[in-house]
Amino acid sequence: MKLYHYSLSGHAHRAALFLSLAGMPHELVDVDLAAGAHKQPGFLAMNAFGEVPVLDDDGIIIADSLAxxxxxxxxxxxxxxxxxxxxxxxxxxxxxSVAAGKVAYGVCAARLMTVFGAPFNADEVMGRAHATLSVIDQVLATRRWIAGTEQPSIADVALYSYIERAPEGNVALSGYPRVLVWLRQIEQLPGFIPFARTRAGLEA
Structure with missing residues (x-):
């Protein structure tokens, strides 16, 4: 397996994280987004949207992190x-679905503003981020893993990366104690790999 990857992408990290947690042998292929490698014909042939990550499993191409x-x-x-x-x-x-929607337009978008200069409305993005984190913290009051399973699921992996790096987008996690416990649980799983950090937002 080859995973076309960019180290500062939370979408790419969730895919790489799961391959590692699942013990699937794979090769990470860095895609130079700054140089526009994701917009070149060879990459667009794998993902017409020009986005990472993309998985190449011996010729079977799977685009989109959740897929x-x-x-x-x-x-x-x-x-x-x-x-x-x-x-x-x-x-x-x-x-x-929460990862693809509420997280993408909340904590993910907030981080895109500080790390990549994305032109979002800060108040709207921060409001969505905290509303989503508040719900997740409430849900985790009655369950160890986010989907209520006895062991972790891909739902936990899908949510982890952007929530863990929320402070880079000026979204503090200190008010969500159960979220913090849940993050540390994921980090204790065999095969865990961390998401690359940047000096942005509250992390600056």
Missing amino acids: ILVYVARKIGPSHWLPTDPVEEAEVQRWL
């Missing part, structure tokens, strides 16, 4: 990462 999580989870076979029980699987899918 990669689902693909790899199914490839390794039945496991706690993606339950087959309908209720548990639906709960995992619910949190994948």
Whole structure:
């Protein structure tokens, strides 16, 4: 497997993190976004949107970080990462949607502003970030893992990267004690790899 990757992308990190947690042998291929490598014909042939990450599994191309999580989870076979029980699987899918929506337009967008200079409305982005973190903190009051499973699932992996680096986007995590405990639990999993840090926002 080859994972086309950019070290400061939370989307790329969640895919690399899961490959490592799942023990899947893979090669990381750095994509030079600053040089426009993601807009070149060869890369666009794999992902027409010109975005990382992209997984090349011996010629099978999977674009999009969440699609990669689902693909790899199914490839390794039945496991706690993606339950087959309908209720548990639906709960995992619910949190994948949160990762693609509320997290992307909240803590992720806040970090894009400080790290990459994205032109978002700071008040709107910060409001969404804290609203989402507040809900997640409440949910974690009654469960160890975000989807309510006994062991971690790809939902936890999907949410981790941008939430853990939220302070880079000026979003403090100090008011969300259960979120902090949950983050540390993920970091204790065998195969965990950290997300690259930058000196931005509250981390500056």
